[in-house]
Amino acid sequence: xxAKPKSxxxxxxxxxxxxxxSLGELAQREGFSIPKNLKREKGWGxxxxxxxxxxxxxxxxxxxxxxxxxxxxxxxxxxxxKPLESTYVCITPLCQVTGxxxxxxxxxxxxxxxxxxxxxxxxxIPVEQRVVATPLLWSPSAAQEQxxxxxxxxxxxxxxxxxxxxxxxxxGQVLQLRPKAANNKARTDAIGPNGQIIQTLPRGYxxxxxxxAELLRQHFQL
DNA sequence: GGATGATCATCC
DNA sequence: GGATGATCATCC
Numbered sequence: 420x421x422a423k424p425k426s427x428x429x430x431x432x433x434x435x436x437x438x439x440x441s442l443g444e445l446a447q448r449e450g451f452s453i454p455k456n457l458k459r460e461k462g463w464g465x466x467x468x469x470x471x472x473x474x475x476x477x478x479x480x481x482x483x484x485x486x487x488x489x490x491x492x493x494x495x496x497x498x499x500x501k502p503l504e505s506t507y508v509c510i511t512p513l514c515q516v517t518g519x520x521x522x523x524x525x526x527x528x529x530x531x532x533x534x535x536x537x538x539x540x541x542x543x544i545p546v547e548q549r550v551v552a553t554p555l556l557w558s559p560s561a562a563q564e565q566x567x568x569x570x571x572x573x574x575x576x577x578x579x580x581x582x583x584x585x586x587x588x589x590x591g592q593v594l595q596l597r598p599k600a601a602n603n604k605a606r607t608d609a610i611g612p613n614g615q616i617i618q619t620l621p622r623g624y625x626x627x628x629x630x631x632a633e634l635l636r637q638h639f640q641l
Numbered sequence: 642g643g644a645t646g647a648t649c650a651t652c653c
Numbered sequence: 654g655g656a657t658g659a660t661c662a663t664c665c
Contacts, residue, residue, distance in 0.1 A: 477664080607643080
């Protein structure tokens with residue numbers, strides 16, 4: 420693995436140097452084996468890019484580059500530059516949520532500064548032929564942060580009031596809550612309708628595609 | 642089980 | 654065709 424980047428500028432420069440390479444070329448260079456598809460290795464591309472950029476956090480619930488305060492996200496796009504998937508942010512706590520605030524949340528922490536690495540990854544393109552595109556170092560605008568905060572506060576309120584089972588992916592303007600588990604039999608503690616502890620499917624926060632499409636568009640087409 | 646990395650597969 | 658709900662690999 421490469422040494423950790425020492426500055427934001429160095430990280431961005433390194434990310435820019437990946438643009439134009441295919442995942443197959445990078446995998447070969449770094450000694451990664453290449454899966455035929457991502458059905459069984461959904462995180463493969465993200466882990467390859469982490470390796471290429473010297474990310475260090477592993478599976479700890481912190482930013483990928485804690486010293487730089489930067490989170491790394493690969494994002495699959497089509498040839499028009501539109502995201503093909505929503506973007507996973509982090510799991511959500513479902514109990515012991517009193518006292519949590521937006522600024523103390525993992526969502527805020529992870530999204531405060533993100534290095535986006537778009538990858539041309541339409542499903543018909545073989546994995547090794549998918550191409551890394553121009554990176555974008557992003558922080559939410561005041562307006563974007565307001566939307567994120569409103570959604571987060573609404574969803575955390577519902578969780579705190581025992582309404583987790585009423586939440587669907589349709590809630591939220593830009594941020595949504597969806598299952599995040601090995602399968603739909605997974606269970607974790609949550610607050611029930613009468614304040615008791617219940618068992619429910621673990622959920623995670625995701626950025627809706629419309630939101631990431633707009634942020635990419637703003638930076639690449641204006 | 643819970644955290645990381647996400648995409649898959651089905652439904653509308 | 655796009656979004657929702659379901660799922661996969663790995664680490665500890």
